[in-house]
Amino acid sequence: MDVLSAAERVGFAERxxxxxxxxxxxxxxxxxxxxxxxxxxxxxxxxREMLAARPDPDRDPEWWAITSAMAGEVEQELGRPIPPTGFRGWPAVPRDTSAVGLFAGAWALLASLPRLRELHSERGVPESVTVATVAALGGVMQTHRHLFGRAGVGLMPLWSPPLRFRGTDYEIGRHAFTRTELGMGDGVSGHVLSMHIPPIGPLDAQQSEESVATAVESFRRWYPEEPIAGLVCHSWLLDPQLAEYLRPESNIIRFQSRFDLLPLLPPDDPTEGDRELMRLGLHLAVPPHPLTEEDLAAVPQDTTLRRAFVSHLRAGRHWYLRTGMLKGWS
Incomplete structure (x- = not known):
């Protein structure tokens, strides 16, 4: 069965x-x-639940085709950085999906692990970095269970995990770093590292600085053909509106101060930043519909960030994903 027919049969939207x-x-x-x-x-x-949901080509022909195709993309892009055109993550599966479908992405990643380990070894990446990097799979499963009350990975779009298992994204200390090609309208013009902040604890300033220093030195050795032109971060954490609610000495505001912000590009969907902050910052399940007053009333008011999130939206405003260039990284 071809993957497009399989995706239609299990209920993926056309997009x-x-x-x-x-x-x-x-x-x-x-x-x-x-x-x-x-x-x-x-x-x-x-x-245990993943083993029980192993896809079978005879019993689960649709999910077998989809799992194989996802693993095929990882194999096809193995070792490559993100191109200037970007990377679109794997879409979330339909909400009524079976357990086999909920674990399809996880099986695709697991199938790619042996080749990833070979790639890391060839590049001189220490196994400790490999282990930290692929631990994203276990972390995503924990988050999935917390948000949806169901085992698996499929109800969330998967962006970072496919990149980690193809050798594009690495977790080094407090941050993850994605090898990214820089384009200036005429092919590849250079290389940058895209910084990410995994949900693994406080955003400690010293740990962050040590992570950056280690990453810069490491990537220069692992990928000498990709000289680093800069480090960039695209995140709700860089929204300057947060300074209206958080203390100047807070970890988030201190983190923001290390970046030069690029001008805001208005998103096609003005609620994009709201949903990302709710999912990644508040660690709450995002409803499939636009946020309502009922949704806001259900947000616990136990942290400054959660209180800020609700009051900001109730004032008719939005949160934004902002992009910044790290200062003084070299």
Missing amino acids: DRERFVGWGTGPQLPENAEELMEYCGVAEADR
């Missing part, structure tokens, strides 16, 4: 089905799956 165009087929699912899951930091309960 999401377009994401599957051009994908090949990936490596076979591993026989030592439980061992690889443990390597990726997958909790025991999630390992």
